[in-house]
Amino acid sequence: xxxxxPIMQRAMPYLTVAVWSFAxxxxxxxxxxxxxxxxxxLVSAPLLVLALFCLFGERRYAGARPYVLSIALVVILICLxxxxxxxxxxxxxxxxxxxxxxxxxxxxxxxxxxVSLVPGLTKFALASLIxxxxxxxxxLVMARDGKLFLIIVPVAVATLHVFVxxxxxxxxxxxYWSSTIALYVPGEAYGYFxxxxxxxxxxxxxxxxxxxxxxxxxxxxxxxxxxxxxxxAAAIALFxxxxxxxxxxxxxxxxxxxxxxxxxxxxxxxxxxxVPRGVSIAILAAIIVVSLVFIxxxxxxxxxxxxxxxxxxxxxxxxxxxxxxxxxFGYGLGSFVPLYMTTELPTEINRYxxxxxxxxxxxxxLDTGLFGAVALLVFTCWIAxxxxxxxxxxxxxxxLGTFALAASITVxxxxxxxxxxxxLRTTALASTFAxxxxxxxxxxxxxxxxxxxxxPMKVDAPAGDERRHRSRSxxxxxxx
Numbered sequence: 332x333x334x335x336x337p338i339m340q341r342a343m344p345y346l347t348v349a350v351w352s353f354a355x356x357x358x359x360x361x362x363x364x365x366x367x368x369x370x371x372x373l374v375s376a377p378l379l380v381l382a383l384f385c386l387f388g389e390r391r392y393a394g395a396r397p398y399v400l401s402i403a404l405v406v407i408l409i410c411l412x413x414x415x416x417x418x419x420x421x422x423x424x425x426x427x428x429x430x431x432x433x434x435x436x437x438x439x440x441x442x443x444x445x446v447s448l449v450p451g452l453t454k455f456a457l458a459s460l461i462x463x464x465x466x467x468x469x470x471l472v473m474a475r476d477g478k479l480f481l482i483i484v485p486v487a488v489a490t491l492h493v494f495v496x497x498x499x500x501x502x503x504x505x506x507y508w509s510s511t512i513a514l515y516v517p518g519e520a521y522g523y524f525x526x527x528x529x530x531x532x533x534x535x536x537x538x539x540x541x542x543x544x545x546x547x548x549x550x551x552x553x554x555x556x557x558x559x560x561x562x563x564a565a566a567i568a569l570f571x572x573x574x575x576x577x578x579x580x581x582x583x584x585x586x587x588x589x590x591x592x593x594x595x596x597x598x599x600x601x602x603x604x605x606v607p608r609g610v611s612i613a614i615l616a617a618i619i620v621v622s623l624v625f626i627x628x629x630x631x632x633x634x635x636x637x638x639x640x641x642x643x644x645x646x647x648x649x650x651x652x653x654x655x656x657x658x659x660f661g662y663g664l665g666s667f668v669p670l671y672m673t674t675e676l677p678t679e680i681n682r683y684x685x686x687x688x689x690x691x692x693x694x695x696x697l698d699t700g701l702f703g704a705v706a707l708l709v710f711t712c713w714i715a716x717x718x719x720x721x722x723x724x725x726x727x728x729x730x731l732g733t734f735a736l737a738a739s740i741t742v743x744x745x746x747x748x749x750x751x752x753x754x755l756r757t758t759a760l761a762s763t764f765a766x767x768x769x770x771x772x773x774x775x776x777x778x779x780x781x782x783x784x785x786x787p788m789k790v791d792a793p794a795g796d797e798r799r800h801r802s803r804s805x806x807x808x809x810x811x
Contacts, residue, residue: 351470351484355485355762355763357370357523372459382465409456418442447664447666456665466762467768468769471769480551490570497520529752531579531582534573538586540767542596546601581752589744599722649674657697660701662697668686690750714771735771738771
């Protein structure tokens with residue numbers, strides 16, 4: 332039977348995984364406006380346009396439109412930070428005293444200025460959303476069309492970071508080969524990311540997706556054989572190796588929790604009639620052993636480095652002080668560095684500087700103000716509600732349900748890591764986060780049950796009826 336699906340819609344899943352893989356490989360920078368980020372954005376723009384055309388062009392994707400419109404609302408709020416305001420308004424906003432003094436001293440009339448303290452960085456930050464939003468929309472199309480098995484492609488690409496990290500860890504990598512976005516530190520593994528914490532985040536974020544992919548293979552035994560299962564297991568082993576050499580305390584802690592949740596995912600999705608008890612016990616024992624290894628590693632790292640650097644506490648304290656005086660629309664995305672400099676004392680200035688608050692929750696509130704805080708609260712409540720509903724009250728069906736459960740582990744892990752760091756400031760991790768949110772949204776739209784209902788069911792006739800039919804056909808005279 333000929334496939335009447337438009338060629339654009341058929342190509343969408345493959346374009347999505349290609350862009351996601353590209354972002355995984357080249358989106359490891361944490362500063363906006365870098366050349367590699369621009370390259371990822373250029374590659375992602377066509378996907379965004381095509382995905383939006385699919386989502387709003389066909390009724391079958393209508394369940395995803397509220398999520399896309401919510402993202403559009405957030406983008407509009409960010410754009411408002413770039414709208415020029417008259418001096419009577421912007422002079423009443425916080426941290427504008429220096430600009431006012433400079434213009435007054437120079438005898439220059441006060442111009443119209445936007446809410447953002449650094450409009451250029453805000454524009455770059457806004458552009459950095461192109462890739463995650465494009466991958467979010469593309470993954471929605473993949474989920475509705477039953478093509479999520481293709482996520483093994485970006486998962487496989489993410490293993491390249493592990494090989495690079497192993498070379499760096501063994502001092503086999505030179506500065507040019509290691510990374511163009513990070514300071515080369517011999518013996519420290521960070522792959523193509525800017526630091527080891529984001530390298531660790533990449534590894535623990537991919538473990539649930541690879542494990543969920545393995546579990547979802549049970550629903551497609553004819554399409555995927557034992558070699559695919561071996562490839563998925565090998566990817567998990569590589570991510571565990573990468574996580575073990577990252578020497579990240581937060582990464583190791585979240586990694587141990589992630590591995591434990593993978594055990595819960597297995598028992599949540601297994602079919603007791605198909606999986607022998609011995610296999611289940613062996614899988615559970617392996618997961619427990621690996622988790623204990625990481626717990627021991629966490630204890631060793633804490634004993635060596637302490638629970639946290641004291642400077643992080645200073646970042647949080649000063650960021651909270653800045654939030655208290657922030658305007659309703661915030662100071663603008665990318666405004667943290669110049670704002671933080673205004674709070675530093677001469678005795679606190681050294682060769683290091685605060686590039687981020689190392690608490691992305693607080694930095695988002697600082698940058699976007701009250702509206703950003705409300706949007707963040709709504710998103711967090713939605714994630715918490717959908718995650719609890721999937722794990723406790725419902726049992727998502729089919730491969731999509733398995734992928735969504737695995738994605739929720741990755742989402743929660745990255746959100747928890749954002750309390751101590753800024754992993755979602757990298758395009759690579761933000762793209763993975765966006766794809767996982769799309770899988771959760773697909774289940775929220777009920778597409779897991781729709782996919783199950785749409786799958787053709789082959790009903791075999793009972794053996795007795797088949798034998799009786801054959802007997803009657805043999806007794807029937809010829810020519811009747």
